[in-house]
Amino acid sequence: MLLTLAPMESLTGIVFRRRHHEFFGGVDRYYTPFFTPTVEPEFTERQMRELSPEANRGMNVVPQLMAKDADRFLWAAKRLAELGYSEVNLNLGCPMGTVTGKGKGCGFLRHPDELREFFESVFAEPLPIAVSVKTRLGWNTEEEFDDLIRVYADFPISELIIHARVRNDFYKGDPRTECFLRALPKLPMPVGFNGDIHLVSQISEWEKTHPELQSLMIGRASVANPAIFREARGGAPASxxxxxxxxxxxxxxxxxxxxxxxxxxxxxxxxxxxxxxxxxxxxxxxxxxxxxxxxxxxxxxxxxxxxxxxxxxxxxxxxxxxx
Ligand SMILES: Cc1cc2nc3c(=O)[nH]c(=O)nc-3n(C[C@H](O)[C@H](O)[C@H](O)COP(=O)(O)O)c2cc1C
Incomplete structure (x- = not known):
């Protein structure tokens, strides 16, 4: 099972990623905090400082995009392929009002029909890069996930990484693991679990009980204990x-x-x-x-x-x- 480092705006950008890889390692994939592609089909200088292949050398990095407009997503995905990336991730999980108010991030989950149209455009022609998705279970209630599954299941999404909360949970309470597990058999693509993993024993438990999962994504605990990945692979705890x-x-x-x-x-x-x-x-x-x-x-x-x-x-x- 892959162990991946979650995208976290202002925490897990290029500075953290490089130093984490140098000091601790053990991460199979580093997901970048989200980039918002503009109308102008080119990444800005600032974005390129985070994305340049030289800066990310030696790490397996997956850039994340925040987009609602398929054309913007597509130019950025193709440009990322040119830069040498093999996977791009779509953010459908950000709960912040400034993002959701524009119908992006978790805001997109309120409109499954629009999401379907978005994917129809994105997957209309073969892409030179795999497209994975990071989603929550819904906006308000976990029952919404059934409609979203019907959308996701119709497209060649390379991996669906699920932060097992709804938008209105923000980051509070416990992840809705039971809902996640009920959904698992209905999802035809590789699936990753995300939410509140902070102990090596939790990683072992997931690996033992659900070997069918493609990945476990770890966010806040990777800042608290940056050695968690190394330890999960039998390495030493942080000194x-x-x-x-x-x-x-x-x-x-x-x-x-x-x-x-x-x-x-x-x-x-x-x-x-x-x-x-x-x-x-x-x-x-x-x-x-x-x-x-x-x-x-x-x-x-x-x-x-x-x-x-x-x-x-x-x-x-x-x-x-x-x-
Ligand atoms: C400060 C902060 C910034 C975040 N930024 C992003 C982001 O850019 N993209 C994203 O998909 N999720 C973002 N997240 C959510 C995390 O990727 C992750 O889904 C969430 O923290 C739950 O996982 P954890 O319990 O392992 O931290 C952010 C979370 C935090 C706390």
Whole structure:
């Protein structure tokens, strides 16, 4: 079963991906955070910094597109094929109002007929690249998934990766695993499961109980415990030194990319929201860390965390929120 790293806007872009591959590895496919193809049929310079084959060398990367318009999806998919990619992923899972309001991401799931028309155009002629889809189970209720399955089943989707929640769950509560499992036999294409996997034992359990799955996709836990993939393949857990060196490398790369250390501190805090779950205790230190805007305070707090707090073998599940 493939282990893949989830697309996460502002977290798992090129900087994280490269450093993750260098420090920990074990990922079969890295999915990029989404790109929105414009009317103009060319990726911007900024997008190319994330997509260039040189920057992504050595990794198996799948770019993700956010699109509602088949023509835009098609030019971008063909361009990605020219760049050497063998798979492109369509985002049908983003729950943010700014995206869904335009009928994109999860917003597309409200209109199965429009989604069918979109796929009819996309698959009208043979494509030089495989098209996978990352979806949720519906907008409001999981019963909506039956209509969506009927659409997906009619097209040569290379893999359907299912974040087992509906849009209105956002990221809260537990994944709707039972609904996912009921749908599984009805889906003719390879299927991947996504949602709240954060322990190596969960990966083993999925591999044992559902070997028919093509992949398991891991998002937030890959930031909390970047060694989770390596461990799942029998490798060593992350050491404190490794996590500290990984943090420092990310920070140096972001500082170079942003050209400002102040912005870098703000950005690194997004990682700490998850990374703090690998440390035992230290609530007060993390509170201070997530609050400070001062670079030298940030650096000394990181130093104190790295040198005084014991590392857990598995992350605490601190990002779970009730419905
Ligand atoms: C900060 C953040 C950014 C995300 N950005 C994307 C994205 O660009 N594309 C996408 O398909 N999903 C995105 N997701 C959803 C994740 O890919 C994943 O489906 C979700 O976090 C559930 O998996 P997990 O429990 O393993 O994290 C994002 C999630 C988070 C928390």
């Amino acid at each position: 404190g030194e490794e996590l500290a060196a990984f943090h420092d490398a990310l920070m140096a790369d972001y500082a170079a990319a942003f050209g400002s250390i102040g912005n870098t501190v703000g950005h690194m805090k997004q990682y700490w929201f998850y990374m703090k779950n690998m440390f035992e205790g230290g609530e007060k230190l993390f509170k201070q860390l997530l609050k400070t805007k001062n670079v030298s305070d940030y650096e000394s707090l990181v130093q104190e965390i790295a040198t005084t707090l014991p590392i857990r073998t598995e992350p605490a599940y601190g990002w779970w929120k009730p419905v």
